[in-house]
Amino acid sequence: MISFIGRSIVQKTVTLFFVSVVSFLIIYLAPGKPSQIDPMNPKFTPEMVERFRKQFHLDEPLHVQYLLFYRDLFTGRTVSWKDNQPVLGKIWDRFLNSLPLFIVGTILTWTLSFPVGIRSAIFRGSTFDRGSTFVAYFLISIPGFFFAYLLIILVVTQLHVPVIGMQTFGLGDTSPVHMVMDRIWHLVIPSVLGATGGIAVLSRYVRGQMLEVEGQDYVRTARAKGLPSEEVHYRHALRNALLPFVTMFGLILPGLIGGSVIIESIFSWPGMGRMAYEAILARDYPIILTVNFLSAVLVLIGTFVSDVLYMAVDPRIRL
């Protein structure tokens, strides 16, 4: 166990190092220079460009730039090229905005897909099963931005509630209840949209796991001894079918930092995804690289957590 943890930490650190090199190279070797972002701007004189290049070490060789960048990142001194704000602070602010979307979306995903998946596995081939299968494929296949517009039309014309942004603008001194409801209404549609893909995939996966376990011998034995079918399904089958999902708790971690670029730009939600999108448009390399680095860290932590959890739950696995 200890040796597994040690080995895996070393391995993941090496992976992280290569990820940082590759993302750095992709960004810096792409055609175009950040100092040329706005050549038509009259304020951008050659002296300005020169000062800019000096200030952000752009005149150093590539490997020195790499070292300087990651030294700054680890000491928390990286600043955005656009407005000189510390990158980590900016990311933290946007992260707090994205967090409600992530939490509500995750709760929706996990609470809806299990009942649906379990029910379609138990009643295999029924109308419910076939219906939910089709709906799942439908939700996987629908482009997120198109679905967003469908929901916006529906909600705006039928329910008359506001949907764009995080809260209604200029809601100054209304009652707290009103404020809270306003926030909640703004939260609903983006998080439902964020959850649809997850619900579709996860419910199919739950169904597959459940079907596999229902075909096992011990479930047949349980049924043969005359146990009521609820007990067979929920005590014998479900508990074993749930095993692989424990590991998925680790795998939802990377979602924390991704944020959905498309959904956040449609709903003008000032979250991580939109910040990353704006950073890409402005060639704000420190932000792009930091987001990339943090999300790689989260992916690695997530796989590590899921490996450890799997070992903890399943005694057959001893790595």
Next chain:
Amino acid sequence: MTPQASYQSEAQPLDAPLAPQKSRWEEFWLLFKRNRLAVAGMVIFALFFITAIGGLLLTSGVDPVLDPSLVRLQEKMQPPLTQPNLDSLSPGQAPYLGTYLLGTDELGRDVFARMLQGAWVSLTVGFVAVGISVLIGIFLGGIAGYYGQNHIRLDHLLLTGTLIGGAVMIAVGRITWGSGLLVFGSAYLLFLFFQSQRQIESLPPSIQIRTFTIDTLIMRLVDIMLCFPTFFLILTVVALLPASIYNIMVVIGLTSWMGTTRFVRAEFLSLREQDFVAAARALGVGDLRIIFRHMMPNAVAPVLVSATIGIASAILTEAGLSFLGFGVPPPHATWGNILSDGQNYIFDAPWLTFIPGIAILIVVLAFNLFGEGLREVLNPKLRER
């Protein structure tokens, strides 16, 4: 006729190798057609293919039959199936079919023609991107699965580093250092060649020490690629590179090969232990022939399935990129940018949003259902249950 002979003549059909009653394709089709959703997916797939090729023929060229970029400002935002007002149009501007089948957009361009043009973009993006990722996946997965247990020697590693370093230095501008490294590397390459011909003594083993396996190298590469947030990475690269549809295809392909690599590697690892591979090797069949004639046909089923589903997700990714304003430069229509332009008129001209949206939905759904149907037929374990 002796009894013996008559016995033999009767027994002959039993001894002869019995051909299967049905060919592999007949059996496949029998199983496949039971899944009606998958058959529907396949039919839509075929229709989409024909539409896209027809669209390319009808909308490209100097004087296309259906001109997707012809602006008719006097006829803007006409709903689907309206008749054109022929008095206000010059003769060349009238729509070919005598009606705006899917309406016109905010500049009076025929949406039908634009959708046809966009179909070809979606089709090529899907197929080229998945083609790239499948090729990389099969190549790397095959190497990792078949040659994976071989170790990489330290001198090979240093040699690769030297050659790449030299090339980089020349690219950066330090010609002397770079060419020096390249010459040194080639000299060592030549030395290795003679060594393999057993013409010279080998070096002391300290430099030719075995490091890690090829399998480790490739699988760690997969791990590294999996660390990147895919859509974000694609967005970054596409935004930094000049806008072109080929960049999008290549970038989507280069960021989605990891799944295929893992499938192929897993299949190869189990296949190379099987008797028919051992038999082929005992017959002296070459490695390449074993890989491509004996193992690949057995490993290709999961790749085919993931490729079908990969096409669906590549089409979705391209639509998302076009929606965000990256991708094909403006006059050229794609389903994503028709929708993205149409969203501004969502209440006045809803067809500009709905037509491309539903088209993307149907095509992606068809690919997904077709892929799942294939998966069920090709995987005997799923079939029985």
